[in-house]
Amino acid sequence: MSSDHRPLASLARELLGHAARPFPEHLDRLVLDGRIIGYLSRRRALALRELLPGLVADHPLGAPTRWSWHAKDLSAGERTQALQRAAEELRSQGLITGWRDERFSYWPEDVASLEAPELFRLERSAFRALGLRSHAVHINAFTPDGRMWCSRRSFSKPTDPGMLDNLAAGGLPSDETPRTCAIRELWEEAGVPAPLAERLTPAGQIVTAQLAGEDWVHERIFIFQLALPESFVPSNQDGEVAEFMLLDEQQLVSHLQQGHFTHEAACTVAQGCVER
Incomplete structure (x- = not known):
């Protein structure tokens, strides 16, 4: 990221402040x-x-x-x-x-x-x-110059089709740990081989909650960060990603401000930027 973090830092704090929205009184x-x-x-x-x-x-x-x-x-x-x-x-x-x-x-x-x-x-x-309340993992991935790899969800996904997401993310199935889930998702969604995925590091947790139509979507998200070499280019393996985007700080702020990311991914990106 650039040396001036004020615009992104301010936006990140705002996003994290609204990660868990008030419980809906009508439900x-x-x-x-x-x-x-x-x-x-x-x-x-x-x-x-x-x-x-x-x-x-x-x-x-x-x-x-x-x-x-x-x-x-x-x-x-x-x-x-x-x-x-x-x-x-x-x-x-x-x-x-x-x-x-x-x-x-x-x-x-x-x-x-x-x-x-x-x-x-x-x-x-x-x-x-x-x-x-379910559990999930999200992985923020950065290049050596501080740019962030993001993905666009497949347009056939049942939830949030076509919206931007982290490099890899997924719900935590029974009998899987957050770390093993993250490593698996990195391969399935972005083609990150296990030796490289093993380098990921924990970057905190957040709780998100929002009303999506009739559904109250409530998640505890385990966040990981991964430093990727300049030469690495993601490649989707499971058909759940439409494309990948390598965003600099200005582009990231623009997409966040325009609401192009899913709610969970936006909050995870914000947490990742705060952690860096």
């Missing part, structure tokens, strides 16, 4: 053992009530309503089975879209380490539909 609350775990629309809540044993409204239907799932005595595996069956039926009703056949793990927000026992696993698209 119903999904409660497990006394704690709110998700936010969902009324139509999804009413459908889920018929599909998930032990789910009841805490009070007569108002706006919003707390739906308590009495599953304290269930094991993590039993919760997973019950939720997955319900999610599959919601999908058949058209209330969950973008099905991925990939499961995320859910941990309470006060759990500091992902080595703690998970409460359940669930299809990743259901995390969005039920407003559950």
Whole structure:
């Protein structure tokens, strides 16, 4: 980056200040053992009530309503089975879209380490539909002169098609660590070989949250940074990237200001610039 960081630094602080937007008051609350775990629309809540044993409204239907799932005595595996069956039926009703056949793990927000026992696993698209907090990794990659490699999401992606993203990013599947996920995503999305990807370094965490249509999208993002040699040129392997762009500071600021990046990527880029 250039020696004058004031414009980018100011923009980065603004973006990070709005990373997690206020919880939407109009959405119903999904409660497990006394704690709110998700936010969902009324139509999804009413459908889920018929599909998930032990789910009841805490009070007569108002706006919003707390739906308590009495599953304290269930094991993590039993919760997973019950939720997955319900999610599959919601999908058949058209209330969950973008099905991925990939499961995320859910941990309470006060759990500091992902080595703690998970409460359940669930299809990743259901995390969005039920407003559950998921986990993801994003990698900011810089050239020796400080330019940043970014990608444009495929126009066929189910979420945020055609928008700008980090060099590589992805949701954290069950049974994967943030680091192994980052290394895998670097190869699949940008063709970064493992010996080079192994050089990535942690660059903090952020929590993002926003309303996207009917979905409350809530993520804890593990950020990594990677120094790439001048000669390296990314090459997509999985068909999920339309193109790559190497941006200097002025170009990066312009794209951020115009809202060309996804919300999560913009916040991750901001954090990466602050870390540098």
